[in-house]
Amino acid sequence: MTHSRASWGLAARLLAAIVVVVLAGSATAWAVASVIGPAVFHVHIIERSGTSDPGVLRHSEEAFATASGYSLGFALLAALVTSVIVSVFLTRRIGRSLARVRQAAGRLAAGDYTVRVPAVSMGAEFDDMATAFNTMAADLGRIEETRTRLLGDLAHEMRTPVATLDGYLEGIQDGVVPADEGTMAMLRDQVSRLARLAEDIALVTTAEEGRLTMNREPVEVGQIVDAALAQASARYAAQQVRLVAKMPDDAKKVLLSADVDRIGQVLTNLLDNALRHTPAGGTVRLGADRVDGGVRIRVGDDGEGIAAEHLPHVFERFYRADTARDRAHGGSGVGLAIARSIVRAHGGDVTASSPGPGRGAIFTVELPVAERERR
Incomplete structure (x- = not known):
């Protein structure tokens, strides 16, 4: 029955x-x-x-x-x-x-994931169903493509430190490489690199899925920028790169509703990225301006620059151009992706621009002001 x-x-x-x-x-x-x-x-x-x-x-x-x-x-x-x-x-x-x-x-x-349902012309309900199905198929296709690329890039990023660890441990075991302080420091550095990679991947995945914990509080833009400058100044001095800040008073006083640590991480990632691609003797400029309904924070450098064809992809996980984002500069390859995810979680956005290779780059963060300041 x-x-x-x-x-x-x-x-x-x-x-x-x-x-x-x-x-x-x-x-x-x-x-x-x-x-x-x-x-x-x-x-x-x-x-x-x-x-x-x-x-x-x-x-x-x-x-x-x-x-x-x-x-x-x-x-x-x-x-x-x-x-x-x-x-x-x-x-x-x-x-x-x-x-x-x-x-x-x-x-x-x-x-x-390339399959699509054609329009059946049997009313709005059927058309909406076909549109929803096609949207779902396209989204799943992008997710699968991203997953495949992520796994490949992750394997590539892990290959170097794992190979280094394996080679040195084998050398120590065979008695070819001495287990001295220098070797131990190098091994610890490779382990730290793997740990940072794992943490960064977990962070960007959590942020992109909308599960990032936010502890928002009222904070002035000047406070966030000053903290980022204080954290980065020693690294810039060690690389002999000038770090210049310029903010008008009205921009400093802009009140944001933000997670101070998360937004601080955004500026840290952008400043670290600028430092990696600016040679000794170069200059990185950090500035902020008040705009309608929010604030615009810029990190600009006079370093390697970014070719036009690479600009739309610089915020993708593990994306690297041949020059401006070469792996020799270090980093996990997800710093900019983390920055974009955090900024978007705050209701803002971050963009990149560059006149071209060898002419520097500018990263711009736009954030909305706190609700009580709008009133």
Whole structure:
């Protein structure tokens, strides 16, 4: 019994439902006509024609009953046949449309993310369903592409420190490499590199999934910028790169509703990125300006710059251009991705611009002001 019910498809169920509705309508129409028709006919014969002969009345009523019965019966039968034909056409069309969706879903489940459902032109509901399915397929395709690329990039990033650790440990085991302080320091450095990579990957994944914990509080822009400058100054001095800050007073006083540590991490990542790609003797400029509804913070350098074809991709995880983001500069390759995720979690955005290779780059962070300052 269960198998019999399960074998009924949607088209068959729709057809059965429509037939039931037609039959119920026909039965109702027959019942109403049978009750009202003779009474109305009788009133018209007696009151309006003036006929009182019982034989004539009986014959007239029999004639009316026979005529109305045949005509109503044939009319209802014709309506039933027509309704069934139209219903069969509609249910088959709906069935074919749903079959395409079912087949597409099967291909999608099998890993074919290029599958799309064509528009069926059967109303807004079907069009919305097709659009939603196609959007889902496209999103899953992008997620799968990102996952595949991420795994490949992650394997590449891990290969160097793992190979280094393996080579040195094998050398120590064979007695070729001394287990002195220098070797231990180098091994600890490679382990730290792997640990940083794991932490950065976990952070950017959490941020992109919207699960990043935010402890927001009112904070002035000047406070965040000053803290970032204090943390970066020693690194810049060691690399002989000038770090210059310029902020008007109205920008310093802009009040943000932000997680101080997270936004500080954004500026730290941007300053570290600028330092990696600015040679000794170069200059990195940190500035902020107040704009309508928010603040704009800029980190600009006069270093290697970024080619135009690489600009749309610099915030992607592990993306590196041949020059401006070469692995020789160090870093985990996800610093800019982390910065973008944190800024977007605050309702802002971060962009990159560059006149071209060898002409520096500018990273711009835009953040909205705190709600109470807008009032």
